Amino acid sequence: MTPATPTRTLSNPASSAPQFPAGIELVGSQMRSTNLERDVEDALHDPYVGARAVDVLERIASALADQRRTRAWSFTGPYGSGKSTLSNIIDALLGRDAKRRSEAERILEEASPALAQRLAAARDAIAPEGFLGGVATARRESVVATLSRALHTAAARRWGKRVPKAIATALEACTDPDRAGTNEILGAVTALTADGQQPLLLVIDEFGKTLEHLAGHNEFADAQHDLFLLQELAEKAAGPNGLPVYLMTLQHLSFMDYASRSSELKTREWAKIQGRFEDITFVPHHGDSLHMLRRRLDHSAVNSAGQALINASAEASADIWTQHGLGVLAELGPDHFADLYPLHPITALAAPALAAQIGQHDRSLSGFLNSGEPNTVRHSLAQHSNEKAEHASTVRLPQLYDYFLNSGRTTLLASANAGRWIEVDSRIRDANGLPDADQDVLKTIGVLNLIDSDGALSATAPMIHFALHDPTDVADSDAFTALEERLADLVRRGFVVHREFSGEYRVWQGTDVDIDGRLKDIISHFDDAAVIDRLSSLIPQAFVASRHSQITGMMRVFYTAVSGPETKTVAAPDELREPADGLVVFHLGTDADRPAVHSPLPVLVGTTANPDVVLTTATYLVALKELSNQQDIDHVARREVIERLVQAEAELLELLQDAFYPPSSQASWSLWHTGVAHGEEPAASGLTARSLSGLVSLACESVYPHTPHIRNEMLGRHVLTSQAAQARGILLTAMLSASGEENLGLPGYKAERAIYHGVLAYLGLHRENGETQAESQQESLLPYGFSPPGEGHEHAQPAWNALNEVLSGATERVSMEEVIRVLMSPPYGLKAGVVPVFLIPALIIRRHDVALFEEGTYLPRLTIDAVERLVKGPGRFSVKYTPAGDGQRGSIIKKLMVSLGVEAPRSKALRNPDLLAVASALITRVADLNKYARTTKNISADARAVRAAIAKAVDPDELVFHALPKALGLPEVPARTRASAEAANTYVERLTAAADELVAIESKLRAEVVRVLAKEFRLPAELPKLRTQLAARLRGFADAVLTRELRGFVDFVLSDSLEDEDWLEPIVVRLTNSALGDWDDHEAKVFPQKARAMAAALDRVGHLHHAGREVRSREEKLDAQLLTLTDSAGVEQRTLIYVPEQARGEADTLAADVLKRAEKALGPDGARILLAALAQRVTEAATAASERKAQG
Structure with a gap:
């Protein structure tokens, strides 16, 4: 690389070379980085305490003065940001070295005398001689190893080589990091602090190296490398009763950043651990840097x-x-x-x-x-x-x-x-x-x-x-x-680009795109209305009511919209499906032309004296948005447009804030509690606040005065995180399965336990049974239970009362969405995340008088599966007020339970148990009827009406108190009907009689079948005798050749494999080709004819197989005799007569007596004359039977 050459410092026409007055010196030729392990024994070398350091020392002083504050800090910042130097100053201020302490106090007094005095007083109050100081510079090693070195340093700085025996023993146990663990470190800390009497400052520099080591070696779960040791140490040092340990870690990144390449689980767990620390980010500060220079x-x-x-x-x-x-x-x-x-x-x-x-x-x-x-x-x-x-x-x-x-x-x-x-x-x-x-x-x-x-x-x-x-x-x-x-x-x-709209020059690559020309062309096609329509998406989408949210625990959010003089209506958010609790409208017009807003939510409408300024900037911003979407601009122009876009957005937001700034005289704000109608006056006008967020909080205090308060930020919002949703699911399961246990049986201090304490218990919905108002009878034996919010929970009572009013007013089915809408709308404003936890206790407490339906089907039990479906899709569910314990309804239910012989089940999960027991008994009776019983008309009018009403039933309340009385021609029994013993008795007696009649249909039909068979076969009407004698009579046909119909009947009659009750069914099937239970009224009507025909057919063929032949059976012997009568025309009539052996003697005696009487009355030929008359009568009876069969 080419060596660097000095820059010509001056481009000044007054001189060809720069000139500096002589004598300027640079203090400190080198800037040495701080090494804590080395520098805690040396002087401080006059470091500078700037605004950033003062802020950190303020936190330290507050923690010293108030033991409830956190005593664990995480310093995060890049190299050279002053973390180690400040930690060295803190060690000197709190330490036992009087010389270093005096120097540190002098340095701090120069920056903030009041802070120096406050910190010294707080330190002297708890440790007049100073803190033990344990420092260590982390390496690529376990947490145990780093902490062990820091604790050894603290002991050496305090006692040198004469460490007390108990402390030396505790420290010795931490020396070998391969054997030492959490217990050893905590034991050494406890020993050093003298069981809480001697404060200890622990500072771990370069802690990022340890985090990198743990993340890279995947030793997260190994006890000796466990980062949870740090969390446990921070927890041991928390609160007034915690160990007096003040812990600081210094690293360049957050814990999560070091775990970013690890599993998602590890990242989340490390985030939780850092959550035990107060994170202090070291960022550049102009004042500090300038002071250093x-x-x-x-x-x-x-x-x-x-x-x-x-x-x-x-x-x-x-x-x-x-x-x-x-x-x-x-x-x-x-x-x-x-x-x-x-x-x-x-x-x-x-x-x-x-x-x-x-x-x-x-x-x-x-x-x-x-x-x-x-x-x-x-x-x-x-x-x-x-x-x-x-x-x-x-x-x-x-x-x-x-x-x-x-x-x-x-x-x-x-x-x-x-x-x-x-x-x-x-x-x-x-x-x-x-x-x-x-x-x-x-x-x-x-x-x-x-x-x-x-x-x-x-x-x-x-x-x-x-x-x-x-x-x-x-x-x-x-x-x-x-x-x-x-x-x-x-x-x-x-070489440079000039941005005309801002006058700025840029050293970027040029472009052939005429950006300004295109913008002018785009703007020429816009009007104010078009700009306003698109402006809503360019401003902040929502404002949070910070103060109100902190007080109530509900994340209260107002959506935003922009309107103009030509805007007629503004679309409002859906309070059930969107997280909005209201709407903020920035109206670029006047009060006279403000738009309508159709919504049950509150609306804040603001106007400004300078709408044109906002519109001009908005037009430019919208044009930039339009230009950025054009495909034919090159990357250089696109980058220029994006930069302009960012600047224009910032400028618009600033203008919007200025134009609609609540304290400003240019802005005017008004509040409507439930939407805005044309010409409607606001509920409040001229509202003022320090900010738009404060204005939204002011509106919430007015519109949502009865919001229940919670203390859990995870649940007080519309859309939950996956972790919060999972925790709420666990809580809802425990509400259904462990309501009688303390804390719903939730162990530890996980998220679901936090939700329990911060929401369910804080609302007063679950407490000890001695305090509850809703548990009764067997449930009162449980130590805990659900209850309406009582004393001390007044903040939750208005919403609870409103919920109960909705449930009590649901005389017809009401969608669960409507119930939830009441809770989420003003003046209550529960957030969607809280609603299930608020609603389920009400459904449990009121299980006796509120019925629950899913897609029209009654739900007898509130199961966890049903609750999960309810949370996901409340629109599929509905509720109905079904009181059955008081007044006429209570009297009827009690009488019906006695007359129908039912008892209410003792299941806490069962809804409307008494009503359900009665309805179930009635429905079961009809459900168990066979086809004939379900369709026959051969029953009373009451039975037919009751059967039809029960068959259509889907709602127990509707069935018992409306459909059945109406079917019997009696008055319906709406809720809150006064008791009338006479009316109740009439209804119960008629209903019970009809129900009993329905149940008896099948048995009556069987009895009628037996009677018909007995008549047609001339046998006894008792089923056992009928079966025995019919089998005996047909035993002679066992080996005979018969038609298929006769053979089938004979075989079933002779079968002895079935009990008597079961024997009848195949006989009926053989005669009618239909089972008894499948009959209808026509089948019952023609059955006697079919039985008679079968009896006659067997008689006709009987003489071919039984004449002159003795029939034997298990029980008795029969003689079959064929009687043939020839009349004057030569026509023969035959009749088969069966004579049981046991009846032979009596028949002979009777015959002898009758013959004597005939001869006496008719003469010597009287016996023959009597025989002819008897034969004529017997054969005529057989002939008549055959004729009736032919006619039938």
Whole structure:
């Protein structure tokens, strides 16, 4: 690489070479970095305590004075940001070395006498002789090893080699990091602090090395390398009763950044560990950097003439500083600029900014001042100091640029801002053949481009002129004119770009796109209404009511919108599906033409006296947005447009804040509680607050006065993080499964336990049973239970009462979304994350009188699966008020439970248990009916009506108190009906009778079937006798050849494998081809005919198989005799007669007696005459049966 050469410091027409008054000295030729392990034994060497250090020491002093504050800090910042130096000062202020302490107190008194006094008093109150000081510089090692060295250092600094035995033993246990662990370290800490009597300061420098070691070796779960040791140590040192340990870790990045390449789990866990520490970020501070520069420059050896030149330069610098409005960056006066000489004022600001971009901070500044390289201040003073100087030259931006680009090039190219540095450097290198004056202009513009972040140091022509000239020469108008010509030439030649809208020059590559021309063309097609329509997406999308949110725990957010004179309505957010709690409307019109807003949410409408200013900037911004979306612009133009866009957005936001700033007389704010109607007067007008956030908080206090308070930031929002959602799910599960246990049985202190304490318990919804108001009977035996919020929880009572009113008013089904909408809308405003935790206890407490439905289906139990579905899709669920314990309803339920013989189950999860028990009994009776019982009309009108009502039932309340009374022609029983014993008895008696009749249908049908079979086969009507005698009669057909119909019937009759009740079913199927349960009324009507036909058919074929043949069975013997009668026409009639053996004797006796009587009455031939008459009667009966079958 080509060696760097000194930059020509002056482009000043008054002199060909720079001149510095002789005698200027640089204090401290080297800037040594602090090494804590080395420097805690040495003097402090007069370090500077700036604003950043004072802030940290304020926190330390507060922690000393108030033991409730955190005593663990994490210092995060890049190299050279002063972390170690400040830690060394803290060690000296708190330590036992009186000499170091006095020096540290003197240094602190110079910066803040009050803080020095407060810190000393707090320290002396708890440790008059000072703290033990344990310091260690971490290595790539375990946490145990680092802490062990720090504890050994503390003991050695206090006792030297004469360490007390108990402490030495405890420290010895920590010596070997392979064997030592958490218990050993905590034991040593306890011993050193003398069980809490001796404070201990622990400082771990370069802790990032340990974190890198742990992340790289994946030793996260290994006890000896466990980062949780640090967390446990911080927790042991927390609170008034904790160990007096003050812990500091120093690293360049946060814990999470070191774990970023590890697993997501490790990253989250390390984030939790760092959460135990108060993180303090060390960032550059203009005041501290400028003070450091002033301390490094000594003018005590400058003669009076030289001092006069310096003072003149300082006075000129102060004037120009004020003219350019640079006081917003640093309040500097002549004395400051005199101390900073020979640095140009812009160089004094730019040097710290460039050093911060590189990441070396004070070390880079010290190198720019003191190192022996070219382009440093020391080199310039050595080359150009003059005892007889006639002019006070300054070190300007071109020299600063050359120092950083040459001496710090390697570090610079590794910085976060390397891309911009490379582009600037490349552009200037391309201009290598330009004159030195042109190159100085380019370098000055480049540096200003690199350091300007808010427009204060924008590279405009006046700012470039100031930066290029010594302060005493800035007033040269000819030089300014020459600069403008030079700038115009550089623009024409493409070396710089002039941004006309801001007057800024940029050292970027040029473009052929006429950006300004295109913008004008786009703007020409816009009107105000079109700009306003698009403006809402360009302003902050929401404002948070910070104060109200902190008080209530609910993250209260107001969406934003912009309207104009032509805007008729403004779309409002949905309070149920969006996180908005209200709307802020920036109206670029007057009160007379403000738009309507249709919403149940509050609306803040603001107007301004200067809407045109906002509209003009908004139009330009919208045009830039439009241009950025065009595809035919090159990357250079696109980058220019994007930069303009960023600046325009910032300018618009600033204008909007100014125009609608609540305390300003130009702005007017009004509040509507529920939307805005045309011509409606506001609920409040002329509202004032310190900020828009404060204004939103003011609106929330007015509109949401009854918001329940919670103390958990995870849940008090509309959309939960995955961790919060998981924790809430665990809590809801515990609410259903462990409501009788303390803390719902949640162990430890995980997120779900925090939600329990911060939300459920804080709202008073779960507490000891002695305090509850809702648990009863068997539930009162449990130690804990759910209850409405009582004394001490008044903040939750209005929302709870509103919820109960909605539930009690739901005489018809009400969507759960409507219930939730009441809770989320004013004046309650529960956030969606809290609603399930607030709603589920109400559903549990009111399970006796509130029914829950999912997609129209009654839910008898509130299960965790149902709750999960409810949380995800409340619109699928509905509730209904179903009181069944009081008045007429209670009387009816009690009587029905007795008449139906049911008891309410003792399950806490069961909803509406008494009502459900009655409804279930009725529904079960109908559900168990077979087809015939469900369809027959051969029952009473009451039974038919009750059966139809129950078949349609989906809602127990609707069934018992509305559908069934209506079916019976009785009055319905709405909620809160007064008790009437007569009406209740009538309803219960008729309903019970109808239900019993329905249940008896099947048994009555079976009895009728048995009766018909007995009649047609001329057998007994008792089923067992019927079966036995029919089997005995048909036993002779067992081996006979029969038709398929007869064979099937005979086989089923003769089967003995079934019980009597089961035997009847296949007989019926064989006769009717249909099971008894599948019958309808027609089947029942024709069954007697089918039974009669079967009996006749068997009689007809009986003489072919049974004439003259004895039939035997298990129970009895039968004689089958065929009776044939031939009439006068020669027609024969046959009848098969079965004579049981046991009846033979009685029949013979009866026959002998009858014959004697016949002969006596009819003469000698009387027996034959009687036989003919009997035969005629028997055969006529058989013939009549056959005729009836034929007719049927």
